[in-house]
Amino acid sequence: MQKSSKDIITFIDYTPALAHHFGAINKQWIDDMFVLEEIDKKVLNEPQHYIIDKGGKIWFAQHPKHKVVGTCAFISKGEGVFELTKMGVLSPVRGLKVGEKLLHHVIDQALSMKVKTLFLLTNAKCEAAIHLYEKNGFVHSTEIMQTYGQSYERCNVAMKYVGYGKIIKR
Template sequence: MFELEPIDEQVICHPQEYIINRGGYIWFAELPPAGIVGTCALMKKAEGVFELTKMGVSEHARGLNVGKHLLAHVLERAETIAYDTLFLLTNTKCEAAIHIYEKLGFVHDAQIMQHYGCAYERCNVAMRFVKK
């Protein structure tokens, strides 16, 4: 859907350094017999601030609700993480994903866009998770 930007390449090539070592988390979705078909991370941006990032599902596993189940799991696990702000950055091309984000508690947020949106050229949607 998108060209990898330099920040994508850094994080994808060095997840230990950019996510885990900085206090973040990575999850994978497995769908037997296909194996790992999805991933999602929470990247710590500041104390109490996490970005939901690098969420993706393999093309052959799309339409099987893998993304919805993975995101629900990540949000459930996030409840045990001390955070004040959980946000994501995306693009309107990701229409199906945005629908899932909205359904699971994310709302569009202009302040998040203003503060973090410049991290990616492709970013034209910023959302914040609202705890229920």
């Protein structure tokens, strides 16, 4: 079956004009399952300062009909180490595989950036997301949990990217 143009997701890099989407999309998914923590509020209200200006990246998924529907960021932890964070998709388009397409895009970006370590922090309640990460090259990591897990109160799962055919240097 051929894809129609209404199914095509495109990806765009962060600009200050898109900052409100970053906050709104992430607030929606965090509020659905958790409580916004102080660190969330800071990062979501000032992504330029907390992510971009510190060497990180933010991407957006855009749907032809629904416009900006998803986002994901890399926060630089220094020396080629990045946290994949603030990945969210608006509820009206969940089920269209936007999250998976966005994850593939950001992993490809990590590979092109020659990221040494890519990790994420999440919560066991996010079962669908954890499954998505596992099938796309992330493994559970005690080392990442010990090093970075205290960043969020809700964090009880830490994962590290080891590749799906392409291995990032560990």
